[in-house]
Amino acid sequence: MNSKLTRRRFIKGVIFSGAVATTGTGFYLANAQQGAGSAERLITLNINGRARPVDVLPSETLAYTLRYKLDMTGTKIGCNRGECGACTVLIDGVPNYSCSVLTHNVKDKAVISIEGVKAADGTLHAVQQAFVAENSPQCGFCTPGQVMSAVALLNNNPRPSRQEVRQALSGNLCRCGAYEHYINGVLRASGQLA
Amino acid sequence: MPSHDVMPNMELYQPVQVEDALAIADRLAERAWLVGGGQDTYGWLKDRAKTTDAMIDLSGIESLRGIRESGGGIEIGPLTTLSEVASNADIQQRFSLLADAAATVASPQIRNIGTLGGNVSQDVRCWYYRRGLSCYRAGGNLCYADTPQGMNRDHSLFDTSRCVAASPSDTAPALVALEATMLISNSSGEREVAAEDYFVGPANDIESTTVLRPGDILTGVRIPATWANATFYFEKVADRNVWDFALVNIAAAFKLSGGNIEDARIVAGAVQATPRRLTGVEDAIRGHAKNSATAESVMELATDGARALAHNGFKIPLLQNLVKRAIA
Numbered sequence: 447m448n449s450k451l452t453r454r455r456f457i458k459g460v461i462f463s464g465a466v467a468t469t470g471t472g473f474y475l476a477n478a479q480q481g482a483g484s485a486e487r488l489i490t491l492n493i494n495g496r497a498r499p500v501d502v503l504p505s506e507t508l509a510y511t512l513r514y515k516l517d518m519t520g521t522k523i524g525c526n527r528g529e530c531g532a533c534t535v536l537i538d539g540v541p542n543y544s545c546s547v548l549t550h551n552v553k554d555k556a557v558i559s560i561e562g563v564k565a566a567d568g569t570l571h572a573v574q575q576a577f578v579a580e581n582s583p584q585c586g587f588c589t590p591g592q593v594m595s596a597v598a599l600l601n602n603n604p605r606p607s608r609q610e611v612r613q614a615l616s617g618n619l620c621r622c623g624a625y626e627h628y629i630n631g632v633l634r635a636s637g638q639l640a
Numbered sequence: 641m642p643s644h645d646v647m648p649n650m651e652l653y654q655p656v657q658v659e660d661a662l663a664i665a666d667r668l669a670e671r672a673w674l675v676g677g678g679q680d681t682y683g684w685l686k687d688r689a690k691t692t693d694a695m696i697d698l699s700g701i702e703s704l705r706g707i708r709e710s711g712g713g714i715e716i717g718p719l720t721t722l723s724e725v726a727s728n729a730d731i732q733q734r735f736s737l738l739a740d741a742a743a744t745v746a747s748p749q750i751r752n753i754g755t756l757g758g759n760v761s762q763d764v765r766c767w768y769y770r771r772g773l774s775c776y777r778a779g780g781n782l783c784y785a786d787t788p789q790g791m792n793r794d795h796s797l798f799d800t801s802r803c804v805a806a807s808p809s810d811t812a813p814a815l816v817a818l819e820a821t822m823l824i825s826n827s828s829g830e831r832e833v834a835a836e837d838y839f840v841g842p843a844n845d846i847e848s849t850t851v852l853r854p855g856d857i858l859t860g861v862r863i864p865a866t867w868a869n870a871t872f873y874f875e876k877v878a879d880r881n882v883w884d885f886a887l888v889n890i891a892a893a894f895k896l897s898g899g900n901i902e903d904a905r906i907v908a909g910a911v912q913a914t915p916r917r918l919t920g921v922e923d924a925i926r927g928h929a930k931n932s933a934t935a936e937s938v939m940e941l942a943t944d945g946a947r948a949l950a951h952n953g954f955k956i957p958l959l960q961n962l963v964k965r966a967i968a
Contacts, residue, residue: 485649504652505685505695527683528750529883540723543749546682550652551699595748616882617747 489553493518494562500549508544508552509533512559520560520590524619531618534591535559541598541617560590563597573597576635577628584622591618596632605636647685651694658703658825661857664696666827669854672696676719676758679750684763689772704757704859707731712865718757718858722811723748725756735863737872737891741814744876747883757858760812760822760838761850764913765794765885766805776802777846786949793951794887797943797959798912801843804949806910808885810876812839813907813915817891818867823860824852830859839914849913867893867905871930873966877958886910888958892966894930901925901934906966908942908959918942921963935967 486501493516500515509526512518512535521544524532528546535544536558544559563571570578573596583589592615599606599614606614611632612625620628633639653672655661665672673692675681676699684690698704704719707728714730725731726743745751745759763770764777766785774780785792786804795804812835820835838850852858871894878884889909895902904925906918920941928934942963943956 503646503649505647505650507646507682510646526686528679528746531747531749534749540752541749542753546679546750547753548652548678548697550654551697614748617749 487550489550491549491552491557492555493557494559495556502549504548504550506549508535508547508549508557510545511549512544518559518561522587522590524587524591529619530588531591531595532588534594534618536594536598539598539601541595543617558594558597560593563593571597572635573600573632577631580627580631580634580639582624582627582631584620584624584627588618588620588622592620592628596628596635599632600636605638606632608633647682648688648691650692653694653696654700655696655698656700656702658701658857658859661696661698661701662825662827662855665857666855668694668696672854674698674857676755677721677750677753678758679746679754680758680762684770687770687772689770698857699755710862713863713868716756716861716863718861719755722746722751722754722756722759725811726751734868735818737817737867737870737874737893738811738814738863740872740874741810741876741889741891744874744889745810750883756811756861759809760815760835760861761852761858762807762809764803764805764849765808766803767791769803769805777805777842779847788950790949791951792949793954794885794910795949795952796912797946797948797952797955798916799841799843799914800912800947801841801846803842803846803913805842805913807839807849807913807915808889808910809915810886810889810909813889813891813909814874815861815863816915816917817893817905817907818863819905821862821864822858823862824856825859826853826855826857832862835861836915836917841913867895870895875962875965877962888955888962890959890962890966891915896930899929899931901928901930901967906942906963908962911946911955911959918963920944921967925967930967932964932968935964938967939964 486503488501491498509523512521522532524530526545528543533543533545534541538555573593595615595618611629653664671693673695675695675697704717706717708715722742722745726739732739768784769775769777776783785795796806815835822833822838824831873892876886876889878886892906894904904922906921908916921938924938939960942959946956
């Protein structure tokens with residue numbers, strides 16, 4: 447039996463029975479069924495430039511959707527409380543903690559995750575190449591988040607000072623303490639370290 | 641207590657117009673939880689320390705965002721992010737006190753989504769309360785922080801009443817110093833409240849830190865021209881420069897005339913459940929030179945009436961020294 451099909455059929459039922467009356471009046475009701483088990487709603491996200499239809503719970507976070515619904519496990523969940531930065535993604539170009547954003551909040555926005563920073567032919571992003579060259583990661587768990595913060599910085603500020611790099615990466619914790627190596631990596635990616 | 645990856649299931653309302661948000665808030669009343677950036681909300685819900693039937697997500701309401709000129713001062717939509725407040729040229733130029741305060745909140749990513757309205761309306765910090773224990777503030781009948789074994793280095797020096805938790809907002813003291821007013825709407829109309837009166841201590845209401853009631857939505861923050869281009873000082877002291885809440889912060893505005901202080905407003909945060917205006921210090925420095933001699937002569941007034949708990953005694957010299965630095 448195909449469990450996904452069954453789930454979709456159930457979801458369709460919820461959407462049709464619940465929310466229809468209110469959708470025309472200027473607001474959007476994601477879940478009309480109070481206390482109804484998994485009342486997911488099918489929405490389409492823009493992730494790494496691709497349209498991704500996905501069933502989303504009202505209270506689901508973007509990190510959860512990326513990892514457990516879309517199998518994009520490059521985004522790490524460290525603390526799940528907005529206190530570590532491992533889950534950083536870009537939402538409309540701005541770094542955000544995906545563990546602390548509702549998936550329903552990014553419906554109309556462009557999300558870039560770590561899977562989306564490399565070139566179409568698979569070439570690593572300049573930040574990723576520089577992190578390899580500088581041996582920036584130690585255990586590597588925080589690295590996807592560090593890459594995303596660094597990419598956002600260089601998009602807005604191609605030649606940042608060391609202090610600006612420190613500031614931009616300050617929302618990404620590294621328990622190995624490899625901060626200086628990450629900062630060197632960002633400076634190398636910006637062409638300021640040979 | 642187990643840690644949960646996801647929040648419990650609930651209804652989610654995403655209005656795009658204020659009128660719809662007010663109608664939903666009115667209809668759901670106590671059943672609903674207002675969410676701006678959600679940076680205080682999601683922890684409560686993930687930890688199951690608080691629950692709600694429904695979230696009203698205000699972040700899609702464009703009219704509650706943005707910074708505009710208003711009667712010589714400015715009006716800031718409460719959904720404006722802290723990053724936008726910190727980087728806005730008008731705020732930086734005329735009310736840099738608020739820009740400086742917003743720039744010290746949490747981390748870059750949190751400032752990118754956390755809102756001004758949420759930062760000033762956030763709940764108090766107390767690890768017992770946020771653990772979901774049934775303390776006074778949570779409707780119970782004891783305070784876990786103010787016991788012989790209680791850990792309370794982050795807690796209040798002033799105006800405790802059963803609850804000793806402190807509000808750590810960085811922008812709230814700045815708004816009080818700038819004589820901002822808060823615009824509050826509900827289904828029956830709109831009212832304007834001085835920032836100083838927006839915050840509520842435990843003696844008056846132990847379960848809420850603001851005057852907002854079910855059905856109310858903060859719809860505007862107005863900063864009058866009164867303190868535009870004044871001499872400002874903001875400083876936050878925290879364990880780490882990123883993420884951590886203030887142990888004490890200070891927001892001060894001075895009007896100077898020939899080196900003398902004509903008028904001043906000095907407000908401290910994280911020393912009680914609301915921003916604390918240091919009126920004793922303000923009165924003592926009016927008419928005096930803004931220098932270190934004046935600062936040293938008045939710094940101790942800042943802690944008149946302070947009652948230290950077992951582990952937060954360091955906040956007394958810390959507050960005094962921040963006042964000294966602000967005036968010197």
